[in-house]
Amino acid sequence: KAGVTQTPRYLIKTRGQQVTLSCSPISGHRSVSWYQQTPGQGLQFLFEYFSETQRNKGNFPGRFSGRQFSNSRSEMNVSTLELGDSALYLCASSIGGAVADTQYFGPGTRLTVL
């Protein structure tokens, strides 16, 4: 079974631009979560989608948004990029039917904001 895939793997943008990251979960998984990983803050939860609905949201500004499609693929969008948005963005999928389902992580998208 294929793992979680994220595209693109690397991205360079300038301040003020917007960016869209994509995540394809493991087949059969209905939950997709997004995390931001930085050296200073570690892994921080952005949001979780389950069956096309946002089920949970972390403490990030409204510039960060996401959505999930009927095939469970998910996208994350960041508008008006800031230098501090430079990070590794990780996507994780899980079956989604139980509390604390095991999450399976993708390799991440490395975003650099200049």
Next chain:
Amino acid sequence: AQSVTQLGSHVSVSEGALVLLRCNYSSSVPPYLFWYVQYPNQGLQLLLKYTSAATLVKGINGFEAEFKKSETSFHLTKPSAHMSDAAEYFCAGYGNQFYFGTGTSLTVIP
């Protein structure tokens, strides 16, 4: 607030020595605890998961962790370090969302 705390951002051990990575959780975190490993330029891989079935949890690659409620700890151990164990390790808990520690970088000295 729900949280997990990893003690020691960097740990070095000699090859063949005991690996001990420390994690403490806040008492408000329900008993769902995890250890993940991250190799360079890769995502996180689950090592083991505690869900209150047994206090000693065995994971992959020879790792295990013991849940100690009295100490609010969930330390990760491996009896004998291997060079391939060099990586970043994350302790995580689950409340209504996942919470990750800041990570411990493990160096294995040949």
